[in-house]
């Protein structure tokens with residue numbers, strides 16, 4: 001059993017454990033996280049029984065008992081065995097990624113909206129950490145993200161110059177208050193609300209509950225998931241971010257649906273001629289804490305609310321792990337193929353609810369081969385290449401969710417016809433959403449349920465405003481670089497194949 005230890009920004013020491021691996025660095029089972037303070041939510045580890053399948057009256061094998069069971073009665077509404085864990089998922093007590101740390105400028109505050117909460121992100125040199133403040137000044141509610149960093153390193157509101165500091169959010173100065181009068185800035189009412197936050201593996205996260213302030217026991221006991229590939233020196237990767245003009249639900253469905261790639265991303269990431277049946281199977285109970293699935297070549301894990309990870313082993317049909325886990329089988333351990341290091345690539349997606357009709361995606365495709373390409377390729381080239389993919393189904397998805405809005409998202413299982421196992425994860429996600437999570441993100445009354453008005457297509461496809469730190473990926477520069485993007489994409493594809 002391998003383990004790594006992570007000390008997070010809250011000062012908690014957490015260990016990640018998993019099975020023995022060829023590279024002997026870190027465990028692939030990212031989700032078995034143990035925290036010294038308290039028990040951390042875990043995914044069910046059972047992989048022996050198939051709990052979900054979909055199809056036109058198809059049956060599925062029950063591997064544990066060697067019998068065949070009819071699991072699906074209606075093709076358009078697959079039944080998924082409910083977990084005995086009946087507790088509801090609470091959107092308001094979760095960690096959410098906010099930004100990629102590398103993209104943030106320490107010299108000025110940044111705005112973000114996550115789960116409908118307006119946030120002001122700024123670098124606090126006194127604590128050497130990124131602070132995530134409620135983005136409204138206690139004076140007269142001006143957005144602090146429009147402010148600046150003072151000479152002392154405090155966050156200064158741009159409207160009347162009040163300043164705030166550190167984990168406490170306490171006010172350090174009111175320029176309009178008489179110097180020799182009552183110290184008005186010491187009032188609790190002069191403090192900004194501060195969210196618990198932490199940086200982990202290059203990503204800034206915040207905890208969505210303000211009620212306990214920046215020190216939150218539940219947040220500390222349930223840290224964000226650690227992705228083993230991002231800590232493994234054998235892997236290379238880049239991390240990208242983009243804001244999208246469609247909802248969290250549509251985004252996560254899209255990424256749980258690899259079948260669309262050959263069509264929606266024809267000649268960019270796939271090819272129509274390559275379409276084939278996909279045998280996805282959900283292998284765990286669908287629970288508030290998520291689910292796992294697999295097909296012949298990959299293992300998929302959904303950890304609510306944001307994380308979806310696909311882990312592939314390349315190089316033929318010899319799987320290097322026990323289905324549903326990343327542990328090698330005994331035969332594989334003893335086989336000659338063990339001598340050849342397997343090529344592994346993961347697709348990590350963090351799907352972030354912003355507001356109705358808007359989402360933020362952070363993604364990374366770590367791999368343990370051809371890693372030098374990450375060193376010689378400028379990040380902005382990778383960003384633009386990936387944006388080509390996102391652009392090619394952006395408008396389609398923007399319109400799709402407006403169709404669903406008319407039908408009523410709660411009627412998804414009635415209106416969607418999903419006769420093949422290619423849609424197993426999408427159906428699993430919808431089941432999780434409906435059964436445990438209230439059918440949509442909990443906006444805490446900040447928005448009406450309706451989607452916002454639809455902007456023109458050219459605005460939706462204008463990616464120049466959507467990412468941090470990408471001044472080169474804008475306007476005409478982006479257009480003139482298209483040939484170069486395609487060239488880089490081809491080089492990556494060739495290295496992946498050979």
Ligand code: FES
Nearest residue numbers: 137139140157160
């Ligand atoms: S609103 Fe912020 S100082 Fe006045």
Ligand SMILES: [Fe+2]
Nearest residue numbers: 254260264393
């Ligand atoms: Fe897509």
